Amino acid sequence: MKHIKGYRVQENALLIVEQPGAGAAYIAGSGYFDFIQLSRSGIIKRALLNLSRQLSFSLTELAQVVHVSERTLQRYADDAKLSADTSERAILLSQLYQRGTEVFGQLENFKEWMRTPLPAFNYQTPISLLDTTFGFQLIQDELGRIEHGIFA
Known part of the structure; x- marks a missing residue:
């Protein structure tokens, strides 16, 4: 594995941590400004x-979800940096699944929920809504309702 500055950390930067309150990503001390910087500089394909x-x-x-063709993803080298837009969407995906893991208690439970057609989403699967930022927000809002015991 190459030890190019910052790349080794990036390999695990988007991993979901299955510990409530552990934060939105694996990056130590990460906050919005860290995510902005990571988006701008681009995550590496291996992290994605x-x-x-x-x-x-x-x-x-x-x-x-990341708005890139399969073929384009396949062509990138593992250590290639992705565009700011692609990186941002990957970070949003990581944050969504981290939040879902916190609400559902386990990543596997949230993954199952994301693939279940639900009345709250007009009987569409939540995963099918991830092609737009509005879909991400709709799912985040629903997670907030579930967390507070408000079911649609």
Whole structure:
């Protein structure tokens, strides 16, 4: 594994931590400004693929969420930096799954919920809404309602 400055940390930067209150990502001391900087500088492909494996996303699903074709993702080298837009969407995905893990108690429970057609989303699966930022927000809002015991 290469030890290019910052890359080794990035490999795990988007991993979901299954400990309530552990924070939105694996990056120590991370906050909005850290995420802004990470988005601007671009995450590496390996970090995105690690996240994808952890969330059980196919390459097709991942490509739809980050708005990049499958072929383009395949062409990138593992240490290639991704665009700011792609990086931002990957970070949003990581944050959403971290939040879902906190609300549902376990990542596996949240992953199952994300693939279940739900009345709150017009009987669509939440995962099908991740191609827009409005979908991300709708899911975040629903997680807040679930956390507070308000069911639609």
